[in-house]
Amino acid sequence: MKKKQSNPENARYIKFIYTLMVISTIFPFCSCSDEPVAPVPDPNELEYVSPEDVGYSSQKLEEVKQFAEQTGFDAVMALYDGKILFSWGNVTKNYWTHSIRKPLLSALYGIHVNNGNINLDATMEDLNIDDIPPSLTNEEKQATVRDLIKSRSGIYHEAAAEDQTMIQLRPSRGSHTPGTFYYYNNWDFNVAGVIFEQETGTKIFEEFNRKIAEPIGMQDFRVENCFYQYELEKSMHPAYPFRMSTRDMARFGALFQKNGNWNGNQIIPVDWINESTTIYSVVDSKMGIGYGYMWRILPEGSAISQMIGDHRIYGHTGLGGVQTLLIIQDLKLVIVERTDTDGPFEDKGLGMELGMMIINARL
Secondary structure, X not given: OOOOOOOHHHHHHHHHHHHHHHHHHXXXXXXXXXXXXXXXXXXXXXXXXXXHHHOEOHHHHHHHHHHHHHOOOOEEEEEEOOEEEEEEEOOOOEEEOHHHHHHHHHHHHHHHHHOOOOOOOOEOOOOOOOOOOOOOOOOHHHOEHHHHHHOOOOXXXXXXOOOHHHHHHOOOOOOOOOOOOOOOOHHHHHHHHHHHHHHHOOOHHHHHHHHHHOOOOOOOOOHHHOOOEOOOOOOOOOEOOOEEEHHHHHHHHHHHHOOOEEOOEEOXXXXXXXXXXXXXXXXXXXXXXXXXXXXXXXXXXXXXXXXXXXXXEEEEEEOOOOEEEEXXXXXXXXXXXXXXXXXXXXXXXXXXXXXXXXXXOEO
C-alpha cells in the first residue's frame, strides 16, 4: 500500500494556528477601541437621599459645608436611615479613629458575649491578668471585665496611649475599690482588648473585619492599616489603634441606628445595643453626659439633647472633638466628623456645634 505523503503547506498552516492559540492564552487579544471602559459599580456603595425628601434643608446643609471648611475638618458625612444625606471632604481616606476604637471593640464584645465566649463577670484574678511592677494588688484583681468596659475598674496603673488628661486625673493606686468610681482611662480599655483576644482566640482587627466590616460592606477598611501600640515602660498591655474612613465609620454608626441589623442579618444583638448604651456613670452632671460600655450617652432631658428637640444621642469622640461619631436613633440619623491627624491639626472644640447644625437642618 502506498504511503500517503504529508503536505508541507498544511503542516505549516497547522503549526501557525497552534502558535496563535498558545500566544492567545498567554497574551489575550485586547480591544483597540478608543471608547472608554465604564467602571464596574461598587455593590456596597451607599445610596444618596434628597434632603428635602426626608425633611432637611439643602440650604442649611450648604451652611454646614461652609462651616466645616472654615473650621478645619477634613471630612463630614451624615446618613439618614443608612443613606447619604450629606457628604463633604475626603470621605474615603482612612484616618486614625483615636478613642472611637472603643465602641468598635464594644461591638465585638456584644457578638462574643452573646455567643458565650466572654464572661463579663470574670475577674482579673480569674483571667490571670496582671501588669509590670508595681503589679496589681489582690483588691485590684477583683475588678471584673464589666468594670473595665464601664471604665470603673479601680485599677490606676500606667497604660499605653494615655493622653495628658488621663495622666493628670489618674487617682492614686488603691483609692477606689473596683466598680465604685468612674475614671476614663486606657488601662481599662487596653486590657479589655487583651481579654477579648485571650477569651475568643481571635485578633481584634481580623475579627472586626470578619464579623463587622465585611458583612456590612465597608469599602476602605484594611486590617493592615491597624496596629498594636506597645509602651512597655508603662504597661505590658497594648492599645489597638484603628484607621477607618468617614464613610465606613458612618456605615458602622448606621448598623447601630438599625439596631444591629444589616439587610436582614442580625450582626450585633439588640440586647447588647441596649445594654451597652445604658448609662452606668455620669461623666458631666451639668451637661447630662453619661457613659455605658465604651459609649458616651446624652439622654433625653440632658442640656444638649434639649437643644435638638430632646432626642437621645449616643456615640463617641476621639482626641478631643476632632473625631466624632453620633447616633440619633429617633431621627434615623448618623453623623461622622473627621480630622486628619497625620500632620499638624487644631482642635477648635467645634465638633458638637457642627453636629448640631446638621441635626437642626431639619425643616
